[in-house]
Amino acid sequence: MTRIADSEPVADRRDWAKVPVSERIAYTHRLIILHPRFREAVALLENCHQASRQTSEPICGALLGASGVGKTSVVDHYYRLHPAQDTETATRQPVLKVTLQPDARPKGIAADLLLALGDPAWSSGTVQTLTNRAVRLLKHCGVELIVLDEFHHLFDMDRAKVMTKASQWLKVLVVNTRIPVVVCGMPEAEYVLSAEHTERRFKHRLTLRCFTWRTPQGKKEFCGMLKRLDESLPLADLSGLAEPELAGRIYLACRGVSDYLMTLIRSSVVEAIGRQSKRIELADLARVHQRSLAQQRVLAKQSNPFIGAVDRAALDRVQPADQAAAAGIGLTPRATRRKPRPVTASDYLGGRK
Numbered sequence: 002m003t004r005i006a007d008s009e010p011v012a013d014r015r016d017w018a019k020v021p022v023s024e025r026i027a028y029t030h031r032l033i034i035l036h037p038r039f040r041e042a043v044a045l046l047e048n049c050h051q052a053s054r055q056t057s058e059p060i061c062g063a064l065l066g067a068s069g070v071g072k073t074s075v076v077d078h079y080y081r082l083h084p085a086q087d088t089e090t091a092t093r094q095p096v097l098k099v100t101l102q103p104d105a106r107p108k109g110i111a112a113d114l115l116l117a118l119g120d121p122a123w124s125s126g127t128v129q130t131l132t133n134r135a136v137r138l139l140k141h142c143g144v145e146l147i148v149l150d151e152f153h154h155l156f157d158m159d160r161a162k163v164m165t166k167a168s169q170w171l172k173v174l175v176v177n178t179r180i181p182v183v184v185c186g187m188p189e190a191e192y193v194l195s196a197e198h199t200e201r202r203f204k205h206r207l208t209l210r211c212f213t214w215r216t217p218q219g220k221k222e223f224c225g226m227l228k229r230l231d232e233s234l235p236l237a238d239l240s241g242l243a244e245p246e247l248a249g250r251i252y253l254a255c256r257g258v259s260d261y262l263m264t265l266i267r268s269s270v271v272e273a274i275g276r277q278s279k280r281i282e283l284a285d286l287a288r289v290h291q292r293s294l295a296q297q298r299v300l301a302k303q304s305n306p307f308i309g310a311v312d313r314a315a316l317d318r319v320q321p322a323d324q325a326a327a328a329g330i331g332l333t334p335r336a337t338r339r340k341p342r343p344v345t346a347s348d349y350l351g352g353r354k
Contacts, residue, residue, distance in 0.1 A: 017235045022274055025235040029270045032233055032263075033078055036226045038209060042075040045207050049181045050083075050096070050146040059181040061202050063152070065190055066209035067323040069260035072185045075209075076148050083146075092119065093143040098150060105154040107170035111135050118142055132174070139178055152186035155193045168198045175202060211257030211321035214249070223257070224248050234270055240281035242266070247283075249316050253306035254290050256299055257321035265289055283307050 011017055017025060033039075042064055049062045064072050076098055083095040099117045102109055111131035115123035118138045126134070139147075149171075155164045175182055184190065184203065194203050212226065213219035228243040241247055255261035265286065272285040287307035294300055299322045 011235075015237050018237050018279070020235065025274055026271055028235050029267050032230075032267070033074060034226060034229050034233065036229065037222070039071060039075060039078075042071070042207055042209060043079055045205055046075070046079045046146070046148070046183055049183050049205060053145075053179075053181040059175055059179055060205065061175060061181050062183045062205035062207070063190065063194055063203050064183060064185045064207055064209065065188055067188065067211065067258075069258040070209040070211055070323065071259040072209060073150065074259070076150065076185060080148075091141050091143075094118070095143065095145045096148065097139070097142075097144045097146070098148045101149055101151045101154045103154050104157075105164055105167050107132070107167055110149075110167060110170060114139070114147075118144075132170075136174070136178055139180060144180055147180055147182045149182060149184045150186070152184035152193065153188075153190040154186075156189050164193075165196070165198070168193055168196050172198045172202055211323045212252070212255075212259070212262075213257055213321045214252045214319055215317065215321075220248075223252060226262075227251065230266060234266070234281075236270065236273060236281070237279040240273075242281070246311065249311055249313065250283075250306045251286070253303065253311070253316065253319065254286070254294060254300070255322075256319070257323075258299075261294055261297065261300075261322075264293055268293055 011020065035043075045062050045064060049060045052060045064075065066072055080096050080098055085092050085094045087093075097114075097117055099110075099113050101113055108128040108131060111128060111134075112124045114135040115131060115138065118135070120134065120138060123131075155167050155171075157164060171182070182203075184194075188208070193199060194206065212223040214223060224243045224245075227248055231239050231242040234240065242251065251262070251265065254265055266281075268289040269281045269285040272288060273279075273281045276285075278285075284307075287305055290305050290307055295305065
């Protein structure tokens with residue numbers, strides 16, 4: 002029985018059939034495709050991390066984008082490249098990921114930092130004592146880069162107001178620790194970055210967007226992503242994910258959202274492995290879409306794109322999920338008008354065309 006390393010693919014994809022099912026599934030769930038926009042986001046983190054070692058002032062940055070476009074995957078990938086290491090005196094954490102809580106305040110951010118640093122008394126004390134402890138622990142643990150996730154929590158959506166004290170506190174933290182900070186969040190985080198206390202500090206910014214199907218370049222990029230993904234799957238044969246018609250169906254199923262795309266493909270691989278198949282079939286994609294994606298808000302009003310015909314002309318007009326548009330575009334007019342019908346077994350077994 003062939004075995005694989007933690008993240009290594011087999012040399013010949015036909016050998017996947019010899020790998021234990023549990024290892025193939027585990028490999029599938031770890032799989033990340035380093036496509037160009039992913040690499041660009043990783044490069045932003047790398048630049049802020051490394052450049053600050055050669056400058057007198059920390060280089061800070063921002064990674065923004067709608068939910069599901071891959072911000073967390075980028076940060077997790079970079080964290081794995083710079084893992085924590087236990088030493089005789091402390092746990093050294095070159096990259097510290099901190100998730101900010103809603104309604105962020107200076108005391109709350111300081112507590113979030115201490116929690117990420119492993120302080121057992123992370124919530125005990127005044128804002129000043131928490132801040133002082135955080136500054137000491139950041140140095141003690143050898144933190145070289147701080148990543149603040151959910152940074153949009155510093156913007157009060159209800160009152161359309163930036164949490165001024167929190168942004169001031171963050172500026173002071175950067176100045177006092179000289180540790181670069183990269184913030185990640187939804188597009189409304191831009192309001193926080195445009196505030197007086199943060200605008201100059203966070204010069205390096207990148208917005209991750211959904212894949213698009215509306216331009217030739219967008220189609221090429223999306224199909225290129227599918228091709229690389231297909232080549233990386235732990236299946237004996239290619240599944241033809243990048244072939245024009247199937248690629249269009251997959252685009253409708255995810256509307257360019259990376260998280261939806263990976264959910265669809267990973268779960269379809271599990272379906273194929275469970276059937277002892279060498280490749281993903283249309284029926285696998287249909288089952289996964291109905292089970293895992295059909296209830297998502299942006300997809301809820303359209304029929305299953307892996308069942309029935311696809312209107313190519315309408316597909317070319319479909320909007321990415323982060324550019325609000327009506328669901329249902331891309332299906333044939335008849336499929337667009339009708340309510341989603343109950344799915345039958347024949348749909349999943351290839352009996353309905």
